[in-house]
Amino acid sequence: MSLLVFGETGQVATALARHPGVVTRGRAACDVTEAGALEATLDAVAPRAVINAAAYTAVDRAEEEPEAAFALNAEAPGRIAALCAARGLPLVHISTDYVFDGSGSAPFGPGDPTGPLNVYGQSKLAGEEALRAAGGVHVILRTSWVFSATGANFVKTMLRLGAEREALNIVADQVGGPTPAAAIAEACLGIAETLIASPETAGTYHFAGAPDVSWADFARAIFTEAGLDCRVSDIPTSAYPTPARRPANSRLDTSATEATFGLSRPDWRHHLSLILKEMT
Numbered sequence: 001m002s003l004l005v006f007g008e009t010g011q012v013a014t015a016l017a018r019h020p021g022v023v024t025r026g027r028a029a030c031d032v033t034e035a036g037a038l039e040a041t042l043d044a045v046a047p048r049a050v051i052n053a054a055a056y057t058a059v060d061r062a063e064e065e066p067e068a069a070f071a072l073n074a075e076a077p078g079r080i081a082a083l084c085a086a087r088g089l090p091l092v093h094i095s096t097d098y099v100f101d102g103s104g105s106a107p108f109g110p111g112d113p114t115g116p117l118n119v120y121g122q123s124k125l126a127g128e129e130a131l132r133a134a135g136g137v138h139v140i141l142r143t144s145w146v147f148s149a150t151g152a153n154f155v156k157t158m159l160r161l162g163a164e165r166e167a168l169n170i171v172a173d174q175v176g177g178p179t180p181a182a183a184i185a186e187a188c189l190g191i192a193e194t195l196i197a198s199p200e201t202a203g204t205y206h207f208a209g210a211p212d213v214s215w216a217d218f219a220r221a222i223f224t225e226a227g228l229d230c231r232v233s234d235i236p237t238s239a240y241p242t243p244a245r246r247p248a249n250s251r252l253d254t255s256a257t258e259a260t261f262g263l264s265r266p267d268w269r270h271h272l273s274l275i276l277k278e279m280t
Helices: 011-017 035-045 066-087 119-134 154-164 181-197 215-226 255-261 268-279
Strands: 003-006 022-025 049-052 091-096 138-143 167-171 203-206 231-235
Touching: 003 011, 003 035, 011 022, 011 181, 022 035, 035 066, 049 066, 049 181, 066 091, 066 119, 091 119, 091 181, 119 138, 138 181, 154 167, 154 215, 154 268, 167 215, 181 255, 181 268, 203 255, 215 231, 215 268
Parallel strands: 003 022, 003 049, 049 091, 091 138, 138 203, 167 231
Antiparallel strands: none
16 A cells, blocks of 8 residues: 655655655645545545645745635644544644744754744644644654755755846844755655554654754855855845744754654755756
8 A cells, every 4th residue: 555645746745756655646636625535535545644745835925815824734634634533544744843933042842832923834833733633643743944956945046046146135043954855755754654553653743954054054055056156145034024924943853753763854965965966
């Protein structure tokens, strides 16, 4: 039997689809906001476990479309979790550092108080709560700053802008761990297999790339690796206002993930090199 992934075109879903034994279902084949479609898909695929990589990820647009964000990030995961619980299927669900308020400078642990600053974070937190309420065997895997050779992400934006401009102003007071989608995919697969064999490992965990870095320093690393001559000037968040507030501290404590699943933090610098090679 296969592992079923809800989501198809997102960065993590695309990475998951590259692995054997994985069946992905995007919106065209299964609209996760419809219970009937979910049931039909679960019956047809008959998976060993489920990974939910479907999400509304347009952080700024979510401020204007809260209903759409909550439908995909909160209500749909709740339905998926309830159906998986009824079928005895382990579920891995991808969440975000945006469930925290970004205060302080210490890495957030899985049990730390949440306090999302924006609609996107609020919708993802509601999705976590719905999963827990369903009562099934699950892992909520919070991650941060996802990047890959596909989809929309900071690396691709910097490559485009760095090729067009001689200098950029980049926020330097937001710090987190850039996380390659390929590493998240591998982590989800490993966790799913562990949940099948050892359901007692269920819970909430963190997984993020290392080392922690500011957006400005991440941009510098991208330009250096890509051979782009683009100067980066540090600016505060206040100088780059966005519709959705971002957390200043996106550091995540991943020690429980490593202890339970043997998953260490991936070096984003290594993966950045691989992604740039993939894109050329």
